[in-house]
Amino acid sequence: MQGMSMGRQRGFSLVDLMLSMVLGVFILGGVVSVYVSTVKSSSDTLKSSKLNTQLLAIMSIMSNDIRRAGYWANFDSDPSINPFNQKNDSALEVIDSLAANTIIASNTNAGGECIVFSYDQNENGVLDADSEYFGYRLRSGAVQMRVNGTVSAGDDCSDGVWQDVSDSDLYVITSLTFNPKNSQCVDSSEPNRVDDDGANGEDDDAEADCYLHIPASGSNETTVETREIEITLAAVLVNDSDVSMEITQSVRVRNDLIRVR
Template sequence: MFKNIKPLSSSKGFTLIELLLSMVFGLIVLSGVIYVYLAVIVSSSETLKSTKLNTQLMTMMSIMVNDVRRAGFWGNPDALPSADNPFNVDNDTLLTIFSNATASVDENTNTDGYCLLFSYDKNGDGSVDAAGDVEYFGFRFSRSDGTVEMAVNSAQVPAITCSGGTWFPLSDPDLIEITSLTFNPAESACVNSSEPDGFDSASDADSTVDDVGEKDCYTVAPTAGHITVETREILITLTGRLKSDSEVTAKIKQTVRVRNDVVRVRA
């Protein structure tokens, strides 16, 4: 009845070597799992940091682009000529880029500026308001605290200086540090609608009479009475890094086409 039961002395278990090998293999597998887990955690952390920085930069870029795009807007209730637009007046309301507090950047040069001033008809009443609904605006890079600043109540800041007026930070200095903000007008263009007119312009380096190149009023200075139309395209470049981790950096660029062209009757 009990003939198939083996005595305890004949049962076999793991030897010490087998047990040690099993433990070693188990530790190797466990180490691999822990390594993969830590790698995923680190990768997720870096992704979250990068996403946070990019979100902040893109939000600021969106604000600047949408506002700059409005530069020169005029409600124009009296349907006056475009050349009479009070929001495109040189040294006052015209969109202007500055390389320092007072030096402006030429529209047709590949030169970066750190500050941009402009105006538009915010309330659509057709006139430039300097009190109440102030209609002078601007953005600039503050190197002292690494922020992007936005002009507020800037009736004191016509397009002749970037040092006056009231500014407040658009970026959070406790969260991110802005390392660079530039505005570049190199893609802007100016067309002289009065050219070619059958005469060789005095400022034209090409001696060819009635040169087609005279239509570019950046290259050839227009003469009195000529009508020019200037389109503005501004390349905005924004660079920043996280304040908590300076190794997390990002750089974004966007070109904004100002919707309102500058029409001038040259004096």
């Protein structure tokens, strides 16, 4: 009987096993690192997306509301007597802050933290002091809206009843500005062949800009203001200060401010 020949079998040495284990640990560490990084990136993206959605919703509310400023159901009447477009009361104004409560001139490149205005919400042609003065402002890290309450001074950022429209439990509003820098004012009586501003002895184009050359009171000159407001809104998450967002939108007010000086 022929004998069976068995080859000598050799396994892994201890050194081979240790090297394999070390290599495996490195590979596993790399996989875990990539996984953690991916999860964190996905989490940050989700947080940013949620914050962006919240800010876009607030921006939409403000921009749609501001567009209606000065609306009057009796549009076929003399626009200069529009009760929703009266300076020093119901007309749209940008105010620097709740603390200072000072109106910002429309021809300056300056933003304010509050905007106030009115419009004919119930379309009865009459300005209702307890329900048709509106506004938005920044207060204590929140966006607030003027909702109701009897208002005695429409261009006062502290008058009336205000309530939060942003969620302070989720995020803090770090900035809210309204900038009227792109607004324009035109004197419809120009050119009138008169050097009204006394600048160079002739009737120049600058006199048609009623922000630069304000018609004298009692002159019966008619001016038309087109208002455009640039809104900037920024916020940061309460539970993650690394996640922040800022959005900007320009709003053209549909109803021009027409005045007889």
